[in-house]
Amino acid sequence: MNQVKTNYEKWYEECDGYYWGLEPAELCYEIEKIIPADKDIKVLDIGCGEGKDAVYFAKKGYKVSAFDITESGIRKTKALAQKEGVEIDAFVADINDMNINDEFDIIYSTGTIQYLEEDKKDIFFEKVKKMTRAGGINWFNVFVDKPFLPLPPDWDETEAMWNTGDLFSHYKDWMFLRSDEIIFDCNSSGVPHKHCMDVVIAKKVQ
Template sequence: MKTQFGNILLRRRKELGFTQEYIAKALHLSAQAISKWERGETMPDILLLPALADLLQTSTDELLGHHRQYGKTVYADRYQADEFYWGLEPNEMCYDILRLKPPSQRRLVLDMGCGEGKDAVFLARCGYRAVGFDLAAESIAKAKWLASQYPTAAAEFFRADMLEYVPQQEYDILFASGVLHYLPPERRGAILQEYQRCIRPGGLCALNVFAQKPFIPPPPDEEIDGGYWRSGELFSLFADWKFHRCEEIIFDCVSGGTLHQHVMDILIAEKIV
């Protein structure tokens, strides 16, 4: 991945006629740092990628070597509305993160399937450095707009597919809410293992998944591509982690304008080794 990124950076820089010094000055870095990127020795902090992509007149996806043409997602039309489809109230797991790992050390958060960015922006406003990605272009546009309303909040967003994107740096916290049902059942373990690998020792995974119960009918307004999780399935994938929160709840929901219920498994787990 580092070599691929370096080759893309080098090619694009030469196409534009930029020197390493020019890029370094624009990003407030040293030319040596740019040289190391191009040689595949290091990667930039992910928070720098949007600025680097803008400078090189390309996208973050292209810089990372993702050339897939993404289709329209199931939420595309809903995200085009002026209001925020999921509202702006942060998920309660954000408060678990604040309690367990306060932002005093400017901890780095990755929001997987960030939607319109409300949780990532909230955490950034609290003092974390937050990075979010989502498949829907419409949601990323709204997330960037929301972040722009808080200039001191360190929040960046880019478009990527969780089935393809592999993190290339370490994070203190992985956050994923209401999105992991899009992982195909046969790939869940392998994909989450990749994300577990990128969490620093002492870091957290704050995750929830929709679980299936025979006495709860499916919601009327959602397309569950990968399928519901089995009750307890998420917990089993973190058997070697320290559990701070591990529970299953049933709650009412009115998304789409119709009252229905969800079963959700919630996990806050810490990586000890």
């Protein structure tokens, strides 16, 4: 596996409590409306951070796997699952070197695929789409470059902005349930700024 390349290892380690808080992301509610919880529905969270979304899904009754590149994030994910009395298959892995021999009904990732190296993007999506069962969905978002928006103040040199539409192009052969581009305010690092993001929910029809 590549060396840990993000600051999150340290941030999660040093944070008193949970760096991202414990509120599940909106995507959780969006996903559960499309594929409701069941013990046989398998979910994969890619770049799960400290596990708030993965634990939410496990509490709802899904069968959850989750990974992140940070040891500290995975340790906190496991601790949160234990505290909430649920089981999660949580492990350390790198999106650039993902090797998972399993199938899922729901694969999602928020705030993470900007860490994919350029030459790993196609292979990553090939794998993710192959790992999705027929009838299953993928939910992804990615930061996109806009000439009228400056780079966020805490942007890391290991992150890469995508172009509008790049994310959608990986799902040409799937049914789109959502394909949006949104601009929103952010206050990470204490400096107010804006992000632009593409969001896709795609369904594997066959």
